[in-house]
Amino acid sequence: MERFDVVIVGGGPAGSAAAHAAAESGASAVVLEKGVPRADRPDRLGPDSTDAAGILDYWIDIMGIHPDEMPDGVVLSTLDRAEFVGPNEALTMRETGFDTSYDHFGYCMNRARFDDFLRDRAEDAGAEYRVKASVRDVETDLDGTPRHTVRLASGDDVAGEFLVLADGPQRQVTNKVLDRYLAFDITDRLATTKVNHIAYQEHRRLPEEVAREVEGAITFWWGYMPGHTAYPWIFPNDDNVARIGLTMPIGLDLSAVEAREKYKLLRDSDERVPQGKEYVRRLLEQEYGDEYDVEEDFPLVEDRGKTKGTETYSISSTRPIDSPTGAGIAVTGGAMGATSAFHEGGDHVAVRTGAIAGELAASGDLSAYNDRWKDAIGDEVRRNVAFADVVRDYGPDDWDRAFSIARKLMSASSNDSLFKMGKIRSGLSAARFVTNYKKTKRKFRGDRYVQLSEDEYAL
Known part of the structure; x- marks a missing residue:
């Protein structure tokens, strides 16, 4: 049976980022990816890549990879604005309001090429990336060395001291693994x-x-x-x-x-x-x-x-979860619910959480993972969770009203950003809109946006 320091289930952005960080830190790491064929990846199997909106300027800094580092063909077009169209009202946003390292509003990309870039980057650092490696189950012995034995559909086993779950929002392996550490059925919280x-x-x-x-x-x-x-x-x-x-x-x-x-x-x-x-x-x-x-x-x-x-x-549409780090397990990206339907995916948070998990696993101690990912992407997650909660029951008329108010807010802020608004000089309706958002965001202060906390796992 093969043994590695870090075994990673899933070869998308989170999994490849975890492999890169682990290998770069000197650990042995393997990515297990079942591999799917795609028309835009004709000569190579890889993850079930899904093109989302792209990457906004401040997401680049969250992700930690600048497009200048990527090969030609990953970035397809640069962006200078986002258009939000309601039934009778519309809104244009030309800046996110954050100081960033990128000169444009954002970019659209070829997701398959982006995934290949992340895979190559991980392999160049020394990680192994295996396709046609479909994971059937994971067995864990907390007192064993190594702790985790990953059972493959091929009949082979791969063992590792640390396990990174990066199998995306469908969580085919993640739910099976986490269910063993909970007093309730995992599908009570994470039914796909x-x-x-x-x-x-x-x-x-x-x-x-x-x-x-x-x-x-x-x-x-x-x-x-x-x-x-x-x-x-x-x-x-x-x-x-x-x-x-x-x-x-x-x-x-x-x-x-x-x-x-x-x-x-x-x-x-x-x-x-x-x-x-x-x-x-x-x-x-x-x-x-x-x-x-x-x-x-x-x-x-x-x-x-x-x-x-x-x-x-x-696409994940839930709030994120903590990982049972005491078992040497980190859940990343879409599998942990860090990605979001509200911002159409989330390659940036997937890469960042994967990188944190890989780095800590290589150090031999995952205990800081839940705190580290919250420090890195907590503001981004809280913002998305709050916005999604505010608009949960919106209908067509509500969206028109929201876009009309948002235009006034951006005008009052003297910039084209919804994320950072200045003094409210736009009337009572705008004040109520902002107050509702801030009240909702306070509801998720600290880490209250987490829907499954680390202390709920029984280890």
């Missing part, structure tokens, strides 16, 4: 159908005029489809190609939606929530159908994405 959103997107080539129109902007439509944190988007890439997609909660009951006639992407004939591809078609018809034939003028780019220009994937 309840704590994840589903996302769908298509890679389409845009007409020249439309490509120029959306260049530099990530665009989100809020209040157009029902469900908490449900929205379609367009993200510009390169060569007039854009990713057009949406995220929505799993299992939404359309019959329970109030004022459904106000949602522009619903139809009276809908008996259930439309499929992702139908939502995308309706968005394009609404925005461009008067001038273009959508299917002819916005063709799928079939050599991009996971398969034939499309991809479907899960």
